[in-house]
Amino acid sequence: MRDRYFPYALLVPAFVIVLATTIYPLAYSFITSFREWDLTRQRRPSDFVGFGNYQHAITEAAFQSSLWVTIIFVFTSVLLTLVLAILLSLLLRRQGPLHTFTRIILILPFAMSPALIGVSYRFMFNPEFGVIAVGLGSIFPTLKGIPWLANPNLAMAILVLTDVWHWTPYMTFMCLGGLASIPRETEEAAKIDGASSFRVMWEIVLPQMKGVILITAILKTIFALKMFDQVVTLTGGGPGISTETLAYFVFKVGFKWFDMGYASALAWVLTLIMIFISFWYVRILLNENRAIIK
Amino acid sequence: MTEVQLVDVEKRYGSFVALQKQSLTIQQGEFLVLLGPSGCGKTTTMRMIAGLEEVTSGKILIANELVNDKPPKDRDIAMVFQNYGLYPHMSVAQNIEYPLKLRGMDKATRNKRVLEIAIKVELESLLKRRPSQLSGGQRQRVALARAIVRTPKIFLMDEPLSNLDAKLRVTMRAELKHLHHELGVTTVYVTHDQMEAMTLASRIAVMREGRIVQLDTPKNIYSKPDNLFVAGFIGSPSMNLIEGDVRSGFFRATAVKIPVQFQDATSVVLGVRPEDLKIVSKNSAPITASVYAIELTGESTLVTMKHEATSICVRESADYEARINDVCHIAARTTGKLHLFDKSTGQRISTCSVKPTKC
Numbered sequence: 001m002r003d004r005y006f007p008y009a010l011l012v013p014a015f016v017i018v019l020a021t022t023i024y025p026l027a028y029s030f031i032t033s034f035r036e037w038d039l040t041r042q043r044r045p046s047d048f049v050g051f052g053n054y055q056h057a058i059t060e061a062a063f064q065s066s067l068w069v070t071i072i073f074v075f076t077s078v079l080l081t082l083v084l085a086i087l088l089s090l091l092l093r094r095q096g097p098l099h100t101f102t103r104i105i106l107i108l109p110f111a112m113s114p115a116l117i118g119v120s121y122r123f124m125f126n127p128e129f130g131v132i133a134v135g136l137g138s139i140f141p142t143l144k145g146i147p148w149l150a151n152p153n154l155a156m157a158i159l160v161l162t163d164v165w166h167w168t169p170y171m172t173f174m175c176l177g178g179l180a181s182i183p184r185e186t187e188e189a190a191k192i193d194g195a196s197s198f199r200v201m202w203e204i205v206l207p208q209m210k211g212v213i214l215i216t217a218i219l220k221t222i223f224a225l226k227m228f229d230q231v232v233t234l235t236g237g238g239p240g241i242s243t244e245t246l247a248y249f250v251f252k253v254g255f256k257w258f259d260m261g262y263a264s265a266l267a268w269v270l271t272l273i274m275i276f277i278s279f280w281y282v283r284i285l286l287n288e289n290r291a292i293i294k
Numbered sequence: 295m296t297e298v299q300l301v302d303v304e305k306r307y308g309s310f311v312a313l314q315k316q317s318l319t320i321q322q323g324e325f326l327v328l329l330g331p332s333g334c335g336k337t338t339t340m341r342m343i344a345g346l347e348e349v350t351s352g353k354i355l356i357a358n359e360l361v362n363d364k365p366p367k368d369r370d371i372a373m374v375f376q377n378y379g380l381y382p383h384m385s386v387a388q389n390i391e392y393p394l395k396l397r398g399m400d401k402a403t404r405n406k407r408v409l410e411i412a413i414k415v416e417l418e419s420l421l422k423r424r425p426s427q428l429s430g431g432q433r434q435r436v437a438l439a440r441a442i443v444r445t446p447k448i449f450l451m452d453e454p455l456s457n458l459d460a461k462l463r464v465t466m467r468a469e470l471k472h473l474h475h476e477l478g479v480t481t482v483y484v485t486h487d488q489m490e491a492m493t494l495a496s497r498i499a500v501m502r503e504g505r506i507v508q509l510d511t512p513k514n515i516y517s518k519p520d521n522l523f524v525a526g527f528i529g530s531p532s533m534n535l536i537e538g539d540v541r542s543g544f545f546r547a548t549a550v551k552i553p554v555q556f557q558d559a560t561s562v563v564l565g566v567r568p569e570d571l572k573i574v575s576k577n578s579a580p581i582t583a584s585v586y587a588i589e590l591t592g593e594s595t596l597v598t599m600k601h602e603a604t605s606i607c608v609r610e611s612a613d614y615e616a617r618i619n620d621v622c623h624i625a626a627r628t629t630g631k632l633h634l635f636d637k638s639t640g641q642r643i644s645t646c647s648v649k650p651t652k653c
Binding site: 196 | 376378379392
């Protein structure tokens with residue numbers, strides 16, 4: 001009898017930790033999302049309001065704006081990161097001391113804290129003493145003195161830039177891994193069959209990278225959906241609410257406005273989007289593995 | 295007519311010499327096999343003909359045209375790779391079609407041609423499959439089909455059969471040979487398998503350490519090996535090589551005294567193939583040794599004999615019987631050949647037929 005229950009007993013600590021840190025908060029926030037809970041007035045959540053919080057979200061312009069900002073942000077940052085990562089991985093694929101050195105220093109942006117990246121870029125784009133803003137201004141006089149982060153479109157572009165800068169190295173490594181698994185013979189065969197270098201890339205190498213590109217894209221999408229750090233340290237969501245992402249909006253509602261019920265509902269919207277994409281990701285991953293086994 | 299010509303071609307990787315200045319002429323329609331152990335430079339040689347490797351120095355000519363600086367796609371060659379090099383994301387039909395597509399052939403002609411070739415290599419029922427859904431032999435045929443779908447000047451084959459099982463290898467060998475006969479395209483074939491080389495080649499270039507050590511027809515390679523390396527490399531089991539001296543008409547070594555037609559010489563190696571020896575009952579026979587191992591191969595029996603450090607293999611008839619440690623006497627068959635090599639240079643000095651009275 002002892003042997004039968006012993007393995008389960010060993011699992012209990014892990015189970016308790018997961019329950020306390022993940023499942024309980026998740027369930028609690030789910031329930032909270034259907035209740036009213038204004039932290040400035042109530043210690044505990046009060047009445048159930050059904051889908052009230054969710055209805056509130058759908059009709060609120062600030063939520064719609066944050067959703068729209070998130071979509072634009074995710075789309076541009078994923079696309080740019082992927083294209084750059086693929087191009088860089090093709091360049092860095094060859095062996096040589098220079099390639100190895102570049103591969104090593106390439107990891108540096110990824111080693112930086114996203115919050116610090118936001119602060120650094122904020123400084124670099126300061127119109128009076130920022131190295132990038134002043135540098136651009138002296139090369140192109142028309143760009144002199146532009147208040148970069150005060151313009152909604154430019155602020156968004158810089159937010160995307162910081163994220164692309166942060167994530168491209170890691171995604172490049174993923175693509176390099178994918179490239180390494182492509183048999184050299186297929187490229188050589190294509191060259192002999194009469195393909196130009198461009199067609200070898202386009203018709204032979206890239207199609208074989210399809211799996212890794214897809215996985216990279218989905219992972220990057222999930223990461224981009226959570227964009228929060230640079231919004232806080234670079235733009236503060238501004239100018240106005242033009243760079244407020246969904247994650248930042250949830251934070252604002254919860255910890256600035258202290259409307260916990262509404263914030264929980266918003267958080268669950270974000271969670272559902274991520275669960276949907278993660279599900280898709282896992283499915284593709286499993287199919288890839290099956291293809292390899294085959 | 296000359297199809298491929300290598301003139302003083304050399305290949306170095308840093309200080310490592312993969313191929314030492316070699317010249318080689320391959321005739322049109324010839325099936326030339328580059329044979330040698332791994333690391334001998336045979337694959338490098340082929341890859342330089344293909345244009346996948348640059349030459350360090352020397353000239354490569356295809357159809358009398360210098361191709362040193364031409365990329366592979368402009369050399370009008372087709373190649374079959376050891377691991378097939380099939381495009382995994384394309385169907386069998388698309389794989390075969392790809393070289394034609396790259397040459398701008400129209401869709402209708404392409405489809406017709408692909409079907410023709412698929413029928414020739416018996417792939418017509420598998421055209422829609424992906425390479426991953428095929429067996430090794432089928433993949434091999436796709437690779438072959440992709441090579442022959444357009445008629446190139448030269449076929450290059452890099453150990454194309456080495457990933458197949460023994461039985462399939464023999465079948466595919468015959469198919470390759472038939473295909474070469476049918477298409478008559480100049481073929482360069484790399485292998486380390488002497489059986490493939492012997493059966494397929496019009497001529498064999500035996501390579502070792504970046505050099506061609508003998509270039510000749512399979513028949514001559516077998517019956518007149520130029521040096522000890524070729525003598526030992528070709529033939530299974532390999533030729534018996536016995537170190538000794540020639541004095542007054544006899545080759546002498548411990549327990550060996552064979553009458554030969556050679557001049558007196560010291561430090562020589564006598565080479566004789568297992569099938570050129572027989573076991574006799576006479577006490578006066580040239581070689582005396584005891585039985586070390588007996589192996590029945592089906593069509594014959596291989597008897598390995600040992601005297602001190604000297605080991606000699608004799609091919610006897612299938613019904614030959616003996617026990618291990620029996621003391622036997624060996625003589626040369628009258629139809630056989632004896633080869634004499636210089637021990638220090640490894641070069642063949644002379645070959646003579648066995649004649650019981652004189653030799």
